[in-house]
Amino acid sequence: MSSRRSRITEEEINELISKLHSLLPESRRRSGASRASAAKLLKETCSYIKSLHREVDDLSDRLSGLMATLDTNSAQADIIRELLRS
Amino acid sequence: MHNNKYLKENPNQPLLAYHFIQALTRINLAAHTTSTKQRSHIIKHAAYVSMAFAAGNKRTWTHAVLHNRFPIKTRFHRLSGSRRSFIVSLSRNKETLHQAHLLRSLVPGGHAMEFSSLLMETANYIQYLTAQVRLMQCIVEKFDMHV
Numbered sequence: 001m002s003s004r005r006s007r008i009t010e011e012e013i014n015e016l017i018s019k020l021h022s023l024l025p026e027s028r029r030r031s032g033a034s035r036a037s038a039a040k041l042l043k044e045t046c047s048y049i050k051s052l053h054r055e056v057d058d059l060s061d062r063l064s065g066l067m068a069t070l071d072t073n074s075a076q077a078d079i080i081r082e083l084l085r086s
Numbered sequence: 087m088h089n090n091k092y093l094k095e096n097p098n099q100p101l102l103a104y105h106f107i108q109a110l111t112r113i114n115l116a117a118h119t120t121s122t123k124q125r126s127h128i129i130k131h132a133a134y135v136s137m138a139f140a141a142g143n144k145r146t147w148t149h150a151v152l153h154n155r156f157p158i159k160t161r162f163h164r165l166s167g168s169r170r171s172f173i174v175s176l177s178r179n180k181e182t183l184h185q186a187h188l189l190r191s192l193v194p195g196g197h198a199m200e201f202s203s204l205l206m207e208t209a210n211y212i213q214y215l216t217a218q219v220r221l222m223q224c225i226v227e228k229f230d231m232h233v
Contacts, residue, residue, distance in 0.1 A: 016205035019209050023216075039179060039181040039182040039185050045189060045212070046185065049212065049215065057130060060130035063226060067113070068117065068125075
């Protein structure tokens with residue numbers, strides 16, 4: 001947790017905003033971050049995070065359901081092998 | 087410059103998979119004692135904890151996850167960090183402030199961060215969230231094949 005009062009420049013902020021922009025899906029490339037697009041970007045970021053949270057919820061439900069019906073030992077060994085291979 | 091470290095990191099996917107699968111194995115051992123809905127909550131919790139472990143100790147959001155159980159339930163802290171530290175050019179725009187406030191509620195520990203930290207932590211959090219989602223999709227696919 002930084003408590004130092006270092007001056008964050010506008011350039012660094014813009015850089016961070018571009019980075020965020022590039023992480024969003026369907027990001028439109030723009031050459032600079034104006035004030036208007038900063039608000040828009042934050043809004044899109046919020047929607048994106050919410051949709052990711054919903055996906056985690058949904059996938060947790062599905063995993064839970066699948067676990068109830070699964071013959072585990074062989075499946076797990078295969079899963080682990082496949083995931084660690086990639 | 088210290089900022090650049092935040093910008094260049096890629097999620098540690100093997101570590102993420104390791105933690106999460108370990109958790110799933112434990113959860114599965116107790117599967118006969120839990121209802122599907124209970125288990126879903128436990129799996130979801132394990133997902134966020136795995137993300138936090140894989141992302142490591144240097145992030146505010148990982149601390150918030152590991153200490154508050156679910157990121158969504160982070161309490162609103164009226165800390166000076168979220169009020170004082172605005173960049174002048176952005177602070178004149180009310181819409182930006184409003185969106186930043188909303189974002190703080192979505193990122194674990196968001197209300198305690200300075201604005202620039204919020205941006206960096208958000209980027210990192212999104213990277214780990216997407217990695218976690220991909221991991222879970224992958225596992226679901228494999229499970230599906232064996233059912």
